[in-house]
Amino acid sequence: MNHQLPYGLKNNQLVSIEDVEQGVACGCVCPSCGGQLIARKGAIRVHHFAHYQEVSCQHALETTLHLAAKAIIKEQKEFYIPSLEFWDVANGSTVQLFSERKLNFEKVELEVKMKAIQADIVAHIGKKQLIIELAVTHFIDKKKYQKIKALDISAIEVDLRALRKGFTKAELYEAVIKSIDNKKWIYNRQEDQLIHSYLQKKAKQKLQQQQEQERRIQRQQERALHYKRQKRIAINNGWNILQLHEYGGVCCPKIVREKATYFNNNSVISVLRKGARWNGMFYGQGANGKYVFLNGEKTIIFPKDSNLERSELEHENQKRIYGQLHAIRRAAMVDLDKCESCPYFDQYVNDSYSKFICKYQPLNTSHR
Numbered sequence: 001m002n003h004q005l006p007y008g009l010k011n012n013q014l015v016s017i018e019d020v021e022q023g024v025a026c027g028c029v030c031p032s033c034g035g036q037l038i039a040r041k042g043a044i045r046v047h048h049f050a051h052y053q054e055v056s057c058q059h060a061l062e063t064t065l066h067l068a069a070k071a072i073i074k075e076q077k078e079f080y081i082p083s084l085e086f087w088d089v090a091n092g093s094t095v096q097l098f099s100e101r102k103l104n105f106e107k108v109e110l111e112v113k114m115k116a117i118q119a120d121i122v123a124h125i126g127k128k129q130l131i132i133e134l135a136v137t138h139f140i141d142k143k144k145y146q147k148i149k150a151l152d153i154s155a156i157e158v159d160l161r162a163l164r165k166g167f168t169k170a171e172l173y174e175a176v177i178k179s180i181d182n183k184k185w186i187y188n189r190q191e192d193q194l195i196h197s198y199l200q201k202k203a204k205q206k207l208q209q210q211q212e213q214e215r216r217i218q219r220q221q222e223r224a225l226h227y228k229r230q231k232r233i234a235i236n237n238g239w240n241i242l243q244l245h246e247y248g249g250v251c252c253p254k255i256v257r258e259k260a261t262y263f264n265n266n267s268v269i270s271v272l273r274k275g276a277r278w279n280g281m282f283y284g285q286g287a288n289g290k291y292v293f294l295n296g297e298k299t300i301i302f303p304k305d306s307n308l309e310r311s312e313l314e315h316e317n318q319k320r321i322y323g324q325l326h327a328i329r330r331a332a333m334v335d336l337d338k339c340e341s342c343p344y345f346d347q348y349v350n351d352s353y354s355k356f357i358c359k360y361q362p363l364n365t366s367h368r
């Protein structure tokens with residue numbers, strides 16, 4: 001058990017191997033057993049103290065580490081604390097109640113006798129206290145935790161196992177002061193309050209989201225109702241509901257009617273002249289015949305080949321009607337930009353798409 005002791009006690013003060021004379025002239029004793037030490041400052045091995053006489057001193061290094069760690073905190077008065085985290089069960093995530101940071105102490109007391117425990121270190125910032133426990137072999141157990149909790153003073157445990165076989169002053173500073181990986185909160189007196197605040201904030205957010213969702217649904221319902229009402233009014237007034245879509249537009253009923261008057265009266269065109277609605281679309285193809293919807297009614301313009309034996313004259317006549325309908329459509333196809341500035345134009349937005357109401361009313365809407 002000949003660990004390399006980096007510190008010794010001189011006049012009851014911890015002194016580094018670098019600050020003493022070589023050999024027994026160092027005048028140091030072992031912090032653990034009080035036996036005389038010799039300072040070994042050779043050229044090959046790391047400088048260290050050793051017991052002058054061969055003794056079975058088991059705890060020299062651990063005791064020294066403990067003393068040196070306490071001394072460095074008292075001397076530096078600074079200390080990095082780890083973050084405080086909380087497992088949010090409801091949301092399945094870890095929440096940081098506060099982040100890691102550096103503390104600067106105003107006062108540091110060592111080996112403080114408190115009601116139920118003896119604390120390694122009690123550090124002060126104003127009225128705030130922090131217990132720092134240094135652990136090499138004995139870590140805080142449930143019993144000690146309960147006592148600290150009862151005291152209601154925040155406490156951190158510093159794990160110094162990494163230094164138990166020897167250390168330099170720089171390593172000591174790193175492990176005791178700077179590092180946060182080897183530190184953990186045993187108890188934090190603000191924890192409950194911080195969790196409470198977090199959960200309250202979370203609940204408030206959730207409530208706001210719910211309310212926002214309800215408002216959104218209500219707005220949608222109101223819009224749908226509004227649209228339904230407008231649609232009913234439009235239908236009752238005999239207005240056109242024009243729906244613009246990607247593949248085919250709609251025909252302006254005013255232009256359709258005006259254009260239809262240019263042509264000779266025939267059964268299909270005359271319906272349009274009276275103001276029937278036509279969306280400008282042709283349906284059916286080839287041998288199946290062609291038809292359009294006028295006022296929502298299927299109106300054949302080309303009969304099926306098999307249905308009818310057409311005379312030359314009838315055939316010519318149908319071709320003419322088809323041509324006339326094309327001409328009307330070309331003239332009447334709605335251009336939304338123009339449509340929007342039309343006095344007969346009205347628009348209703350139905351959730352995802354726009355519908356347009358054309359308030360143009362032909363003088364005589366009945367064609368039946």
Ligand SMILES: [Zn+2]
Nearest residue numbers: 030033057060
């Ligand atoms: Zn000793």
